[in-house]
Amino acid sequence: MKVVVLEKDYMARHASGSNAGSVHHISRLVPELPLAEVALTMWNEIEALLDDDCGFQRVGHLKLAESPVDLESMIAAAERLRSACGIVEQFVEADRLRDIVPELGRGHVGAIFSPHCGQAQPARTVRAMRRKAQRHGTTFVEGVEVREVGRRAGVWEATGKGETYSAPVLVNCAGAWGGTISACVGEPVALTPLALMVTALSPMRRLLGPVIGLASRLLSVKQFNNGSVVVGGGYRGTPLLAEGRAELDYGKLGYNLQAAVETLPHLKAGKIVRCWAGLEGRSPDGLPIIGPSATELGLWHAFGFSTHGFFLGPAVGRMIADEILGLPARLSLAPFGIGRFLALTVHSRATALQIRNQEI
Amino acid sequence: MSADPRPEHPTDPAGCVIQGVTMIRAVGTKRLEGVSYETPRETATLPAACLLLHPGYESDTHLARLMGLDHEWIARERCWRTRTDRSGRSSNDKVFVVGDCRRVDTVAASRLSGAIAGIETAHDFGRVTSSESHRRRAALLEKVEADRNAEGNGRSFHISPPHSRRLPDDVVVCGCEGVTAGQVRDEAAAGTWQINAVKSNLRCGMGPCQGRNCEAAVRELIAEHHEDLAQIGALHIRPPIRPIAITEMIALGLPEVPPEAVVPRTVRS
Numbered sequence: 001m002k003v004v005v006l007e008k009d010y011m012a013r014h015a016s017g018s019n020a021g022s023v024h025h026i027s028r029l030v031p032e033l034p035l036a037e038v039a040l041t042m043w044n045e046i047e048a049l050l051d052d053d054c055g056f057q058r059v060g061h062l063k064l065a066e067s068p069v070d071l072e073s074m075i076a077a078a079e080r081l082r083s084a085c086g087i088v089e090q091f092v093e094a095d096r097l098r099d100i101v102p103e104l105g106r107g108h109v110g111a112i113f114s115p116h117c118g119q120a121q122p123a124r125t126v127r128a129m130r131r132k133a134q135r136h137g138t139t140f141v142e143g144v145e146v147r148e149v150g151r152r153a154g155v156w157e158a159t160g161k162g163e164t165y166s167a168p169v170l171v172n173c174a175g176a177w178g179g180t181i182s183a184c185v186g187e188p189v190a191l192t193p194l195a196l197m198v199t200a201l202s203p204m205r206r207l208l209g210p211v212i213g214l215a216s217r218l219l220s221v222k223q224f225n226n227g228s229v230v231v232g233g234g235y236r237g238t239p240l241l242a243e244g245r246a247e248l249d250y251g252k253l254g255y256n257l258q259a260a261v262e263t264l265p266h267l268k269a270g271k272i273v274r275c276w277a278g279l280e281g282r283s284p285d286g287l288p289i290i291g292p293s294a295t296e297l298g299l300w301h302a303f304g305f306s307t308h309g310f311f312l313g314p315a316v317g318r319m320i321a322d323e324i325l326g327l328p329a330r331l332s333l334a335p336f337g338i339g340r341f342l343a344l345t346v347h348s349r350a351t352a353l354q355i356r357n358q359e360i
Numbered sequence: 361m362s363a364d365p366r367p368e369h370p371t372d373p374a375g376c377v378i379q380g381v382t383m384i385r386a387v388g389t390k391r392l393e394g395v396s397y398e399t400p401r402e403t404a405t406l407p408a409a410c411l412l413l414h415p416g417y418e419s420d421t422h423l424a425r426l427m428g429l430d431h432e433w434i435a436r437e438r439c440w441r442t443r444t445d446r447s448g449r450s451s452n453d454k455v456f457v458v459g460d461c462r463r464v465d466t467v468a469a470s471r472l473s474g475a476i477a478g479i480e481t482a483h484d485f486g487r488v489t490s491s492e493s494h495r496r497r498a499a500l501l502e503k504v505e506a507d508r509n510a511e512g513n514g515r516s517f518h519i520s521p522p523h524s525r526r527l528p529d530d531v532v533v534c535g536c537e538g539v540t541a542g543q544v545r546d547e548a549a550a551g552t553w554q555i556n557a558v559k560s561n562l563r564c565g566m567g568p569c570q571g572r573n574c575e576a577a578v579r580e581l582i583a584e585h586h587e588d589l590a591q592i593g594a595l596h597i598r599p600p601i602r603p604i605a606i607t608e609m610i611a612l613g614l615p616e617v618p619p620e621a622v623v624p625r626t627v628r629s
Contacts, residue, residue, distance in 0.1 A: 215623065217623060257610050266604060272609055275600070
C-alpha cells in the first residue's frame with residue numbers, strides 16, 4: 001500500500017512537535033481508557049516499533065492530591081479506571097511520597113503512581129516515525145496546505161497549492177484544522193483551537209524522577225536527562241489559527257509556574273529559557289474524533305485530540321490502519337465517531353449537555 | 361576599504377595585519393598554543409597565547425521579531441532587517457526601531473536616529489506641526505548621511521557569510537546545543553531547508569541564546585543546498601529573549617486558578 005502524507009507546513013511544526021512530551025493517560029476520560037491502554041503498551045515498546053527510542057523514559061507519572069477532597073476524587077477515578085482498562089495504578093500514602101520524590105513540598109495527602117507512564121521527545125518521535133515510514137515507501141510532501149477534498153468516481157482528491165493528489169482512501173489527520181477538512185464533506189466539527197503553553201527551564205541538578213501532576217488543578221513537571229525541566233499541564237494562551245501561531249498569556253503562565261513551585265519548591269531557583277504554545281484542537285466533548293466518515297466511503301478521521309494526541313498517537317495510527325486494511329478491530333472506536341456531533345445539530349441543547357456530562 | 365598603515369607580512373607578529381583570511385583555527389592540546397590561518401596565498405601557523413574572535417556585527421532583531429514586526433531580507437548584507445520608514449517607524453505604528461537594532465551604523469547616525477524618531481513621536485502627539493517635524497528630521501537626516509560618508513566610516517560590519525561555507529563538518533556552529541556544521545549540511549541535503557524545520561530537527565536555536573550566535577551560520581550552511589536565503593527564513597523567537605528567573609514570571613501570575621485549569625471532580629458511584 002502506497003501512502004502519501006500531505007503536510008501544510010513542515011513535519012512537527014504544530015502540536016506534534018510543540019507539546020510537552022507527556023506519555024500518560026487521563027483517568028477521567030473513561031471512554032478513552034481502552035485506547036489509552038493500547039497506546040501505553042505501544043510507547044513501552046516504541047524502540048521496537050520505530051527503531052528509535054524517541055527519548056521515551058518510563059519514569060512513571062505521579063498524580064498528587066492536595067486535599068482530602070482531591071483524594072476522594074482521585075480514588076473514585078482510580079476505581080472507574082480499574083473497571084475500564086488494565087492500566088496499572090498504585091495508591092501512594094502521604095508518608096511514602098518523599099520516597100518517590102524527595103524534593104516534594106509539604107501538604108500532599110496522597111497520590112496515584114502509574115509506573116508504565118513517562119515522557120518522550122516529540123520532534124524526535126515525529127522524525128523517527130517519518131524515517132521508518134519512508135523506509136516502507138511512504139512519501140512526505142511538505143508545504144502543501146490541502147484546501148479541498150472531494151470524492152470523484154470512487155477516488156479521493158485532495159487539492160492544495162495548485163496540485164491535486166488522488167487515492168482510494170483518505171485519512172483526515174489535520175489536527176487543529178481537522179474540522180475544516182471534515183466540513184468539506186459535510187461533516188463539520190466545531191473544534192476549539194487551543195494554544196497550550198509550555199515552559200522550558202535551563203538545566204538544573206537532576207532531581208526529578210516521575211512526571212509530576214496534580215489531581216484538582218492542571219500541572220505537569222518533568223525533567224530530562226540533560227537536566228532541563230519542562231513545565232506545562234494545559235494552560236491556554238491565545239491561538240491565532242489563521243496565522244499559524246499563538247500568543248502567550250502571562251497571567252496564566254505565571255500561575256502555572258506558581259503551581260509548579262508550590263509542588264516542587266526547589267524549582268524556585270529555576271531560570272526560564274523559553275516559553276511557547278503549539279496549536280491543537282479541542283473537540284466539543286473533549287474526546288477525539290477517530291474512525292470512518294459518517295457520510296462517505298473511503299474516508300477516515302483522526303483529529304481533535306483535545307490536549308493528549310501525542311500520547312494516543314501510536315495507538316490511533318494502528319487502529320485506523322487496521323480498519324483501512326480490513327483487519328479485525330482490537331477495540332471499538334464507537335465512542336469517537338464523528339457522527340456524534342452531526343447528531344448534536346439535530347438534538348436539543350439539553351440532550352447535548354447530557355451527553356457531555358456522562359464524561360465528567 | 362581604507363589602507364591600513366600596519367605591515368602585512370608577519371615578520372614581527374606583534375601588531376601586524378593579515379588580510380584576506382578565509383579560515384582561522386585554534387591550535388593546541390590542553391591550552392591554546394597557536395593560531396592557524398589560510399589566505400589565498402598561504403597557510404601558516406602563528407604561536408599565540410590568546411585568541412580574540414570577532415565575527416562582525418549584525419542587528420539584533422530578536423525583540424522586533426518577537427513583537428511580530430515586519431522584516432525584510434537585505435540581500436547585499438545577507439541578513440534580515442526590521443522594516444521601517446526613514447523615521448524608524450515599524451509596521452506597528454506605535455513602535456519605532458532605532459539605533460543598532462535597526463541597522464549597524466556609525467555612532468553619530470545611531471544617536472541621530474533616536475532624535476529623528478523622537479521628533480516623529482512629538483508630531484504624533486501634536487507637539488510639533490507636520491512641517492516643523494519634516495524640517496527638523498530633514499536636517500538630522502542630512503547629518504546622518506554626512507557622517508556615514510565621512511572618511512573611514514563607509515564600511516558595513518555585517519557578518520561575512522562565505523566563512524560558513526568553508527567550515528569543516530566537525531565544527532560546532534550551535535554552542536548551546538552542540539550542533540555541528542556537518543549536521544546542518546546533512547539536514548539541508550536531505551531536503552530540510554526551512555531554518556525552523558532544521559531547528560526542530562537538530563535543536564540549533566533552542567538554547568538560551570536563541571540563535572544569536574548561530575543563526576547566520578546555520579542559514580548559510582542550509583544555503584549550500586538551497587540558494588534562496590530569504591526563503592530559508594528566520595528562527596521563530598520565543599519569550600523571554602534573555603533567560604529570566606522563574607520568580608519574575610510568577611510575579612505576573614493570576615492570583616487564582618484559571619477556569620480551564622480546574623480538573624472536574626470524579627464522584628464515587
